[in-house]
Amino acid sequence: MSREGAEYALRARADERDRISGDLLDLESHTTYQLLKGAALDGMTRQRWTAVQAALARLWLLNDAYRAVLREAEQVRAVRAKPGAEQLDELTRLLSGPSVVLRAAAKPVEQRSLLPEADERLTLDETVARMDGAFREVTSALNDIDAVWNAVLPRLDDADRALRELRDLERELGESAGLDAQESQLRRMRAALLSDPLGAGVGPDLGGVARALAEARAEVDQAIVVKREYARRREDLVAALDRVRAAESEARLAHGAVVVKIALPPQARPRSRVEELTGELDALDASADTWVVRARRLAAVESEAAKAADRARATAKALYGLVGRRDELRGRLGACQAMAVRKGMAEDPAATACFERARSLLWTAPCDLTEAAAAVETYQRAIHGGKP
Structure with missing residues (x-):
């Protein structure tokens, strides 16, 4: 290696060392890496993280050996302002030859032999390639775990927020909406997602919980509205029942007027629902049901009253239409x-x-x-x- 070549190779290796050091520092400060390093992992994620730790150990071992060779090369270069042939030979050996020595690791006794274990020698390029492979193994695991967390954690946070809002509404309503099962399920999901993101598989179950919370929110919202407006809606329902009564009276009058002119089958006689609906309203007034249940019952009576009035008016119109x-x-x-x-x-x-x-x-x-x-x-x- 010429003097100029040695100078260039040494500068390039120094730049490479600085870049690798920056990448390793970024890895150390990576949020997911920091979370996993101190986490109690389980299942598939623990298996993957065990492999990652082995890759990290190789990476740091290789990096230490790599940096040691570069320090030695820099010390050789610093001996003289202009390196001589002896220094150039040594720089060539260090920068281009198999100068990185990996000491043979101690093996368990069942894996040993009586022959000495040989150390492994690598060039700097081979060492960097191995470091890159170990680095990629680590970042691949971090990316896979990140992908799961980025996809599921926001949805889990949304479900938790929806649950907290529902708890606030329960306090306003003064009664439970029966959310204990969903709350327990969300806690289990979060624990599973943090301890084993690669094996938790909480996505489908989380969708079911989110739908259940959305349905519960709709019911609780309706119950609060009913609680606030029950007196007014009851008055409106009484008026609606009066309209049903009037429409059914008109249908009976139409039947009486038409049956003497047109031959009608027995089933054409109008049937009244007003008494039945009035009874349901009275039962609702006396009910000890929760507001969620009363909201459903009130909405059902309101809907049936509207249908009964429409049906009675349609019956009267149809009867007169026969004439x-x-x-x-x-x-x-x-x-x-x-x-x-x-x-x-x-x-x-x-x-x-x-x-x-x-x-x-x-x-x-x-x-x-x-x-x-x-x-x-x-x-x-x-x-x-x-x-x-």
Whole structure:
């Protein structure tokens, strides 16, 4: 190695040493590394961390031997301002040859032989390559653990925050929402995630807890609203039941008015739900249920009251619509009779018989709409040349 080559190689190795030292310091200060170094690990993570510690031991051993060779080379270079042939030979040996000596490690007695264990010799490049392999093994484990923590810990924090908010709402409500199981599950998940992030697998279970907390939050929010507004909503519900009563009365009146004109089946008689809903409201007033349960029951009665009123109004409209359908058929029959006159079929015996049957059905009370519609259709076909 020439003087210039030796100077260049020594400077390059010094820069390399400084860069490696910086990387090792960064590793030492890495947050995840610091957490794991003092943690009580378990399962897959403990197995992985045991391998990491072995890699770290190799890394520091290699680094110490590497730095020792560089110190020796710097001492050789410092002997003279301009190194002579003897110094250049020594620098060449140190910087380019197998100058890094790794002492043979002591083995357990069952792995020994009576022959001496040979030390291993490496060049600086080989030493750096081995250090890089050990370094990558460590950082790979840190990255894998980081990936799990970065993905799951924020979700776990969100679930914990949701649970704390629910606990505050429980105090406002003055009753429990039954969250002890979720709280215990979250504690177990956090402990598992910190002790064994690579084997905990808490993601799916955490999703179930988060959904349960969201459902509980919706119920508690509704219960608080009900507690605050129960008196007003009860008054509104009483008014809604009055509307149900009025709508059902209208449906009964419609049935009474229509049944004398149109033949109706027994199931067409309107059924009342107002008494049943009033009873449910009275039971709700006397209930000792929690506000969460009362909120569900109140919402159910409100919904059923709205449906009952709509159903009664629809029934009344449908009943009156049957009279309209009869009148429509009467008008259609008259139009068909006029057409028969224009076509010269007013005296046709078959058409006349069809007309009389349809007219009799439509002007008989109560009218059978099904038979009347069929009779009008038959008459219409008869005047158009079809068979009656």
